[in-house]
Amino acid sequence: MDKLTIQTSGALQGQVVISGAKNAALPILMAGVLAETDFIVSNVPNLRDVKTSCQLLRCLGAEVSELEDGKVSISTQKLDQYCAPYDLVKTMRASILILGPLLARYGQADVSLPGGCAIGARPVNLHLHGLEAMGAQIEVQEGYIKARVDGRLKGAHIFMDMISVGATENLLMAAALADGETIIENAAREPEVVDLANCLIAMGAKIEGAGTDTVRIQGVESLQGCEYRVMPDRIETGSFLVAAAVTRGRIRCVSADPGSLESVLAKLEDAGASISSGDDWIELDMHGNRPQAVNIKTVPYPGFPTDMQAQFCVLNALAEGTATITETIFENRFMHVPELIRMGASMELEGNTCIIHGIEKLNGAQVMATDLRASASLVIAGLVAEGVTTVDRIYHLDRGYEHIEEKFQGLGGEVTRIS
Numbered sequence: 001m002d003k004l005t006i007q008t009s010g011a012l013q014g015q016v017v018i019s020g021a022k023n024a025a026l027p028i029l030m031a032g033v034l035a036e037t038d039f040i041v042s043n044v045p046n047l048r049d050v051k052t053s054c055q056l057l058r059c060l061g062a063e064v065s066e067l068e069d070g071k072v073s074i075s076t077q078k079l080d081q082y083c084a085p086y087d088l089v090k091t092m093r094a095s096i097l098i099l100g101p102l103l104a105r106y107g108q109a110d111v112s113l114p115g116g117c118a119i120g121a122r123p124v125n126l127h128l129h130g131l132e133a134m135g136a137q138i139e140v141q142e143g144y145i146k147a148r149v150d151g152r153l154k155g156a157h158i159f160m161d162m163i164s165v166g167a168t169e170n171l172l173m174a175a176a177l178a179d180g181e182t183i184i185e186n187a188a189r190e191p192e193v194v195d196l197a198n199c200l201i202a203m204g205a206k207i208e209g210a211g212t213d214t215v216r217i218q219g220v221e222s223l224q225g226c227e228y229r230v231m232p233d234r235i236e237t238g239s240f241l242v243a244a245a246v247t248r249g250r251i252r253c254v255s256a257d258p259g260s261l262e263s264v265l266a267k268l269e270d271a272g273a274s275i276s277s278g279d280d281w282i283e284l285d286m287h288g289n290r291p292q293a294v295n296i297k298t299v300p301y302p303g304f305p306t307d308m309q310a311q312f313c314v315l316n317a318l319a320e321g322t323a324t325i326t327e328t329i330f331e332n333r334f335m336h337v338p339e340l341i342r343m344g345a346s347m348e349l350e351g352n353t354c355i356i357h358g359i360e361k362l363n364g365a366q367v368m369a370t371d372l373r374a375s376a377s378l379v380i381a382g383l384v385a386e387g388v389t390t391v392d393r394i395y396h397l398d399r400g401y402e403h404i405e406e407k408f409q410g411l412g413g414e415v416t417r418i419s
């Protein structure tokens with residue numbers, strides 16, 4: 001199994017090219033099921049979850065080509081299977097996003113019920129309730145969600161009990177081909193939801209209000225393929241910016257989207273960073289200074305993202321002062337804390353809050369993490385730790401960070417993959 005070793009590195013310096021967003025690419029690839037003609041997605045990151053999505057589409061009978069330069073082309077002309085099997089769903093929870101498109105276009109879908117995962121139970125009740133409100137009959141049998149609809153789904157007025165990114169995306173895709181108008185209230189406003197909506201609009205969907213908490217969709221008879229470019233990955237961008245902040249460096253992220261990162265950039269400024277940005281770049285400069293501790297509470301967009309929480313735990317572990325980080329989205333998203341403590345960090349958990357007392361140095365250690373962003377936080381910690389850090393189980397990192405070691409090396413980070 002591959003590992004990463006990280007040596008103490010100086011201040012990160014230079015430029016890093018940001019990849020397409022995993023969390024936008026995955027729903028957009030699933031939306032390919034809705035298109036009657038060829039669909040090309042560009043700026044698709046080369047990630048394990050993208051490979052899994054392509055495999056899932058192929059297993060339905062779709063023709064999928066992973067082209068050069070991050071392009072994926074999808075043709076659904078031979079799609080004749082409607083089952084997302086356990087073996088694929090268990091490796092990628094986002095497989096649940098195939099449910100809405102299959103049901104909307106073909107009237108049937110059997111999707112393995114995704115289990116819980118390291119960060120929490122992650123139920124899918126909101127996805128199912130929304131589809132039922134649109135006329136789907138849904139049963140769970142032998143671990144599979146079996147959904148059927150006679151004819152087309154029907155537009156409905158759906159009030160979401162909780163803000164869910166995935167449920168908003170599934171319902172958006174289902175509603176695009178439903179009969180009549182769907183209104184989703186208390187919808188997720190994440191930029192990736194907006195990117196999916198823009199892609200659906202480019203396919204011929206009629207959607208208003210994406211990016212607000214009320215989204216209106218007028219169902220259309222059919223959707224056609226188009227060429228769509230995935231937005232930049234705001235979490236990858238944020239991860240590199242935090243790495244630069246903890247190493248007291250100066251970096252520029254290019255092909256990035258500053259508009260999707262405002263809450264994160266504001267916290268980095270509070271931590272003492274100078275931030276400048278243009279249309280598609282962001283520069284961070286710590287002027288050689290140690291970061292200041294910053295309090296954080298994770299909330300849905302436009303608030304501070306849960307996917308940046310682990311990285312800011314490392315920033316606070318090395319900052320001047322004491323801070324608290326409160327996780328309100330997932331019930332078990334502090335797996336990095338015991339590992340950071342093994343590296344010498346001074347932090348303790350009280351319920352869903354981590355209290356962190358900043359110290360000057362961490363020590364390298366053998367560590368591992370059981371989720372994506374926790375793993376990223378350990379790599380960042382390794383850059384400033386004294387001695388060597390080895391991060392195990394990096395298949396988690398490969399789900400969400402494209403060429404992570406090469407990108408860090410380009411900034412002066414001594415990160416090496418050992419096969």
Ligand SMILES: CC(=O)N[C@H]1[C@@H](OP(=O)(O)OP(=O)(O)OC[C@H]2O[C@@H](n3ccc(=O)[nH]c3=O)[C@H](O)[C@@H]2O)O[C@H](CO)[C@@H](O)[C@@H]1O
Pocket residue numbers: 022023024026094120121122123124125126127128162163164165166167188192306307329330331
């Ligand atoms: C592929 C993808 O885009 N993943 C992102 C997506 O995950 P995902 O779409 O799974 O996250 P949700 O927004 O759905 O989850 C938010 C909260 O709602 C709960 N919930 C969700 C659905 C449901 O039917 N019932 C329910 O109770 C979840 O357990 C969680 O506590 O948004 C999360 C929150 O920003 C991010 O951390 C993930 O990186």
Ligand SMILES: C=C(OP(=O)(O)O)C(=O)O
Pocket residue numbers: 023093094307372373400
């Ligand atoms: C939690 C994440 O992803 P997923 O929803 O795919 O598990 C993430 O990207 O941090």
